[in-house]
Amino acid sequence: MQLFYVPNISGAEVILDETESKHAVKVLRLFEGNKVQVIDGNGGFYEAVISDAHPKKCKLLITNSIQEFEKRNFKLHIAIAPTKNIDRFEWFLEKCTEIGIDEITPLLTEHSERKIIKPERLEKILVAAMKQSLKAYLPKLNQIKPFNEFITNTKYQKKYIAHCYEGHKTHLKDLVKKGEDTLILIGPEGDFNQMEIDLAIENGFTEISLGTARLRTETAGVVACNIVNLANE
Numbered sequence: 001m002q003l004f005y006v007p008n009i010s011g012a013e014v015i016l017d018e019t020e021s022k023h024a025v026k027v028l029r030l031f032e033g034n035k036v037q038v039i040d041g042n043g044g045f046y047e048a049v050i051s052d053a054h055p056k057k058c059k060l061l062i063t064n065s066i067q068e069f070e071k072r073n074f075k076l077h078i079a080i081a082p083t084k085n086i087d088r089f090e091w092f093l094e095k096c097t098e099i100g101i102d103e104i105t106p107l108l109t110e111h112s113e114r115k116i117i118k119p120e121r122l123e124k125i126l127v128a129a130m131k132q133s134l135k136a137y138l139p140k141l142n143q144i145k146p147f148n149e150f151i152t153n154t155k156y157q158k159k160y161i162a163h164c165y166e167g168h169k170t171h172l173k174d175l176v177k178k179g180e181d182t183l184i185l186i187g188p189e190g191d192f193n194q195m196e197i198d199l200a201i202e203n204g205f206t207e208i209s210l211g212t213a214r215l216r217t218e219t220a221g222v223v224a225c226n227i228v229n230l231a232n233e
Contacts, residue, residue, distance in 0.1 A: 002028055002036045003131050004060075005138075009040045014048070014060045021058035024050070036060065041130065041138030045069035069136035075181040076228050077103040079150060080221045081188035084113035090125050092218035096225040097129035097139055106144040111190030117144055147196055151203045156183040161205040162220055163192050169209040172224060176231045184208075184228075186221045 004024065006014045016024060024030045031053045038046040038060065045066045052059035078101060082089045093104065106117055122141055130138050157180045160172060176182060185192075185200060192200075201207065210223050 002030065003134065004036060004038050005041060005127050005131055006038050006060075007041050007138075009038070009044055009046065009062075012062050013051070014038060014046075014062065016058040016060065018056050021054060021056050024058050025053050025055040030058075035063075038062070039069075039130065039136045041127070041136070043068045043071055043136050045136045071137075072100070072102075072232065074179050074228075074232055075102045075156075076100065076225065077105065077156065077181075077183045078186060078221055078225060079105040079107050079145075079183065080186040081107045081109050081112045081217060082114040082117055082144070083217050084189065086114065086117075088216070088218045089114070089117075090122065092221045093122060093125050093139075093141075094129045095222045097126050097135070098133040099222070099225050100135070100229045101139050101225055102137070103140040103142065105142040105150060107147050107150060107185070107187075108144055109147045109188050109196060110193045111188045113189060115144070119143070147192075148199065151185070151200050151205065154183055154203075157181045159183045159185075159200075159203075159205045160208045161185040161192070161197060161200045162208050162210050162224060163187055163197055164214060165191070165194070165197065167207070169207045172208045172210055172227050173231070175206065175208060176228050178232050182228050184224045186217060186224065189217055 004016055004020050032050050034050045036048050038048050046062050047064040048060040048062045051061045126139055210220055
């Protein structure tokens with residue numbers, strides 16, 4: 001059954017936007033009476049029937065709804081420096097959405113090679129990944145924030161910073177506990193600098209390892225995401 005995304009659903013009738021309408025009517029060749037599924041990105045999962053197969057404003061009649069569909073009992077927030085190659089950062093967003101993530105904050109650090117992002121395109125990637133993985137919650141994508149400003153305004157049960165400097169660091173898998181809200185910092189290609197790491201520690205962050213391999217920024221983000229989700233299964 002085909003799945004569509006419509007934010008802010010209220011009432012028994014919904015209208016797909018022009019892109020979703022065109023896909024439903026022109027590409028999938030759906031028509032009146034066809035059954036579809038809809039998500040609202042805020043935990044709502046709906047069953048519906050097409051009532052008007054208009055190629056620009058396709059109307060659906062909701063027949064059943066589930067709220068807080070597969071809601072999790074923990075939150076995962078990853079703050080990560082966007083990669084110079086935006087394709088790699090988009091890959092990170094896609095895969096973490098499929099695995100399970102609640103919030104993403106792009107970080108501006110001393111060694112950041114990308115200082116500007118285009119939220120509109122990134123939001124489309126998040127929506128597509130949410131639909132692909134049959135999830136009802138759309139991850140929140142924040143505006144890019146300076147590192148120092150971000151870490152001094154965070155309130156999470158557990159806060160971690162991953163980096164490649166030598167020293168004793170416990171593996172994330174040995175620290176994360178089921179049901180804990182977790183925030184993880186992932187640095188840029190050139191890593192965090194020592195002052196950033198020290199400042200994070202001063203603000204309650206724990207240094208962590210993600211293994212012995214030296215990971216790319218986007219890979220580290222996906223690995224951290226997967227570790228937290230596995231711990232919560």
